[in-house]
Amino acid sequence: MTWRAIFAFVLVVMIAASIGMAFEAAERSPGWFLHPGAQVFLMEALLALVVYAGAIIVIVANRGEEWDVELRNAAIFGSITGIVELINVALESYAATSNTGLQLAGMLAIFALWGMAALSTARELRRFRSGVAAAVMSAGVCMVIAVTAGFALELFIAPLQPEYVATWPEFKRSGWLDAQAFAVANTLASGFTHLCFGPVIAVIVGCAGAGIGKRMAPQD
Secondary structure, eight states: OHHHHHHHHHHHHHHHHHHHHHHHHHSSSSGGGSTTHHHHHHHHOOOOOOHHHHHHHHHHOOOOOOHHHHHHHHHHHHHHHHHHHHHHHHHHHSSOOHHHHHHHHHHHHHHHHHHHHHHHHHHHHTOOHHHHHHHHHHHHHHHHHHHHHIIIIIIIIIIHHHHHHTTOOHHHHHHHHHHHHHHHHHHHHHHHHHHHHHHHHHHHHHHHHHHHHHHSSSSO
């Protein structure tokens, strides 16, 4: 197997694990589907994960030297930013005191690295489109890692305490009566949001990075 086939296989396994964790977390919450909007939270997250899995299979099936460069940079920058995003999630959920500045710095670092993926790829291949594609794929890799690790952390390893969740204004406005179930819904909603908006932001920073990278490319 090629390195990219192995990498894609690992990502798909992570997606399958995320789907399994989402189902299991919902099953463990008594009366989950009786809560308002519960089914929507679960189905949105599952649909996004299935779309990601399909996209990975399609992407890895493509061939070509340029495609290999794009995938290589996506794997590198996506893996790095996935780890950074996981740290961000942990800080947001479990830090004793909120450190907005540190979380913002982490978020900006992620966006900058997606832009760097675009810059590096566009400079090497001398193609704007390739740079943007690398940024978007980097975001995809990042979000798969972050969502899988985030689900494992928040749903099973160190779930948020119901007493803490019960103090959230969102919980008080939700109409839910079970704080533990609401914590699960919040995690699923967060995963869906990350999966949807990560690639969108990557297009924006990718365009900037690819534009710079193409200008920096050596001229024939």
